[in-house]
Amino acid sequence: MSNSGTGHNPLRVAIVGSGPSGFYATEALFKSGLTVQVTMLERLPSPFGLVRSGVAPDHQKLKQAIKLYEKIAQNDGFTFLGNVTVGKDLTVDELKQNYHAVIFTCGAESDRKLGIPGEELKGSHTATEFVGWYNGHPDYRDREFDLSHPNAVIIGQGNVAADVSRILSKTVDELKHTDIAQHALDVLAESRVSDIYVIGRRGPAQAKFTPKELREFGELANCDPVVNPDDLKLNAASQAELEDKANAGNAKVYQLFRDFSERKSGSKQRRCHFMFLLSPKALIGDNRLQKLVLEINILSGDAFNQSARGTGETIELETGILFRSIGYRGVPIPGVPFDDKRGIIPNTDGRVTESGKFMSQLYTAGWIKRGPTGIIGTNRADSVATVNALLEDIQQNSTKDGKAGVEGLIPLLQAKNIRYVTYPDWGKIDTAEINAGKKKNKPREKFTRVKEMLGLLD
Amino acid sequence: MTTIVTDNCKGCRFTDCVSVCPVSCFHYDDEMLYIDPDVCIDCSACIPECPVQAIYEGDDIPEDKEHWIAINAERAPELPVCEEQMDPLPGAEERKTELGF
Ligand SMILES: Cc1cc2nc3c(=O)[nH]c(=O)nc-3n(C[C@H](O)[C@H](O)[C@H](O)COP(=O)(O)OP(=O)(O)OC[C@H]3O[C@@H](n4cnc5c(N)ncnc54)[C@H](O)[C@@H]3O)c2cc1C
Ligand code: SF4
Ligand code: SF4
Numbered sequence: 001m002s003n004s005g006t007g008h009n010p011l012r013v014a015i016v017g018s019g020p021s022g023f024y025a026t027e028a029l030f031k032s033g034l035t036v037q038v039t040m041l042e043r044l045p046s047p048f049g050l051v052r053s054g055v056a057p058d059h060q061k062l063k064q065a066i067k068l069y070e071k072i073a074q075n076d077g078f079t080f081l082g083n084v085t086v087g088k089d090l091t092v093d094e095l096k097q098n099y100h101a102v103i104f105t106c107g108a109e110s111d112r113k114l115g116i117p118g119e120e121l122k123g124s125h126t127a128t129e130f131v132g133w134y135n136g137h138p139d140y141r142d143r144e145f146d147l148s149h150p151n152a153v154i155i156g157q158g159n160v161a162a163d164v165s166r167i168l169s170k171t172v173d174e175l176k177h178t179d180i181a182q183h184a185l186d187v188l189a190e191s192r193v194s195d196i197y198v199i200g201r202r203g204p205a206q207a208k209f210t211p212k213e214l215r216e217f218g219e220l221a222n223c224d225p226v227v228n229p230d231d232l233k234l235n236a237a238s239q240a241e242l243e244d245k246a247n248a249g250n251a252k253v254y255q256l257f258r259d260f261s262e263r264k265s266g267s268k269q270r271r272c273h274f275m276f277l278l279s280p281k282a283l284i285g286d287n288r289l290q291k292l293v294l295e296i297n298i299l300s301g302d303a304f305n306q307s308a309r310g311t312g313e314t315i316e317l318e319t320g321i322l323f324r325s326i327g328y329r330g331v332p333i334p335g336v337p338f339d340d341k342r343g344i345i346p347n348t349d350g351r352v353t354e355s356g357k358f359m360s361q362l363y364t365a366g367w368i369k370r371g372p373t374g375i376i377g378t379n380r381a382d383s384v385a386t387v388n389a390l391l392e393d394i395q396q397n398s399t400k401d402g403k404a405g406v407e408g409l410i411p412l413l414q415a416k417n418i419r420y421v422t423y424p425d426w427g428k429i430d431t432a433e434i435n436a437g438k439k440k441n442k443p444r445e446k447f448t449r450v451k452e453m454l455g456l457l458d
Numbered sequence: 459m460t461t462i463v464t465d466n467c468k469g470c471r472f473t474d475c476v477s478v479c480p481v482s483c484f485h486y487d488d489e490m491l492y493i494d495p496d497v498c499i500d501c502s503a504c505i506p507e508c509p510v511q512a513i514y515e516g517d518d519i520p521e522d523k524e525h526w527i528a529i530n531a532e533r534a535p536e537l538p539v540c541e542e543q544m545d546p547l548p549g550a551e552e553r554k555t556e557l558g559f
Pocket of ligand 2: 466467491511512
């Protein structure tokens with residue numbers, strides 16, 4: 001047989017996960033000039049990962065990244081198999097037998113814990129649960145959020161925290177023409193939350209919001225942003241950070257906090273308070289969360305290297321609900337090494353490693369490769385780098401082994417009685433969602449149960 | 459909202475921005491890049507990547523750069539797409555220093 005990557009012996013690659021990094025890896029493979037067949041495996045019937053189920057419903061424009069993914073999916077060498085969980089429905093060995101290479105782009109679907117007493121109390125949630133719930137992710141369909149207490153707390157000051165706070169801050173009118181899940185809209189309509197506290201471990205100069213996300217808080221229909229001017233005092237190192245020309249983003253964020261702090265006290269029904277230099281120490285309550293203990297921090301260290309240190313002094317904040325948004329972790333897949341400390345698949349430039357040794361045929365890209373940092377586009381450069389490593393290896397090993405690819409997988413799935421969802425199947429679900437949305441003047445009404453989606457197909 | 463490339467890009471064209479654009483909406487001529495506003499999704503990924511801060515979005519566009527909105531919209535669609543990072547133009551490093559970065 002001829003070398004893999006040529007007409008008679010196409011390079012066959014399995015991609016695990018259909019988020020941005022999976023699609024950018026696919027794109028890079030198709031651009032390689034080789035003859036390539038890609039099978040994309042996704043545990044949900046629906047593709048697009050966090051672009052569908054993470055990116056906020058009121059940021060529809062960002063979801064247009066999907067248009068590019070749809071184009072990539074039209075390639076002749078592409079097959080989508082949804083409703084297939086790798087590690088459960090198919091083993092990694094089965095993939096290795098049928099493909100020259102496997103790329104894990106399965107994201108970081110679990111959360112970091114605060115590791116403090118009371119974390120498991122009722123009313124204490126992860127941002128992931130809430131985000132998945134309002135975005136109609138089937139895993140979180142039946143979660144319940146009690147929004148009857150006037151105070152809500154979000155731990156973390158990155159863009160996910162901004163999304164959660166903004167959804168809590170907005171009125172139903174501001175959300176009802178987005179693709180937010182109907183069950184979430186119904187609960188938010190009854191929300192009695194009036195004060196939202198967004199709490200950061202470090203100072204206002206280190207908050208991880210992007211200026212654009214933060215600016216939105218100044219433009220909400222029924223919510224005023226609140227910043228205490230005393231909290232904006234900076235130490236010398238933070239001052240130096242903001243004066244650095246290369247740090248323009250943080251300087252803009254700080255300026256926005258300034259603007260918020262100088263506003264006359266507003267008259268809107270809700271307030272979103274940004275608070276700094278505080279670390280949660282304990283969640284307290286009898287049966288459910290009633291109050292949060294926070295320790296006051298100070299910063300120490302050189303500019304751009306400052307860490308927060310507790311002072312021992314604490315304050316208390318009453319609240320009925322708390323969301324932690326302090327980072328994500330991957331979920332281990334049987335048969336694939338896992339770095340439990342970092343919550344990623346251990347790798348060197350995208351080549352999966354175990355105890356420092358390369359695992360042949362296995363690669364990784366996206367959040368599960370580098371940890372949960374970066375936005376949609378960051379994954380493009382990252383996936384291109386992984387595919388370059390893969391192509392280098394293929395060239396070096398110039399394997400002549402033919403692989404069965406998707407033809408080898410289908411009988412396996414059929415034998416296991418798994419109703420896999422093809423791309424045309426997804427097209428039917430997609431159309432039905434868009435049609436259901438039309439009646440309500442929404443871009444789509446998502447199906448939030450796997451059973452509903454599969455029910456449309458047979 | 460629109461995101462635009464402005465004159466700081468002229469003569470440098472580092473293209474760091476291109477490798478993180480999720481939708482390939484940068485176009486190029488011999489001098490610089492332009493963003494196609496019909497394709498750009500305003501995700502801001504490119505902004506922190508630009509070593510000479512040539513890219514601005516919506517509310518942050520300084521008044522004296524507003525004419526670049528029209529220039530981007532006109533030029534981008536008639537130029538080839540820049541899909542991958544290219545070598546910087548000759549003299550790019552000097553230009554970067556000259557601009558104070
Ligand atoms: C709440 C939130 C808001 C965000 N907002 C923005 C934003 O406004 N702008 C922006 O640019 N970026 C945003 N991001 C970041 C962006 O979504 C991520 O950078 C990107 O989605 C990461 O891509 P990925 O492909 O690595 O992972 P994901 O998008 O998570 O995709 C992983 C896919 O793998 C599937 N999968 C997992 N395990 C398996 C398995 N065992 N078998 C088969 N399939 C599996 C999952 O179902 C999922 O579809 C946001 C992220 C979050 C969490
Ligand atoms: S990174 Fe900046 S200077 Fe370089 S090409 Fe992009 S816009 Fe131009
Ligand atoms: S804002 Fe996003 S989509 Fe627009 S040009 Fe920059 S990276 Fe591309």
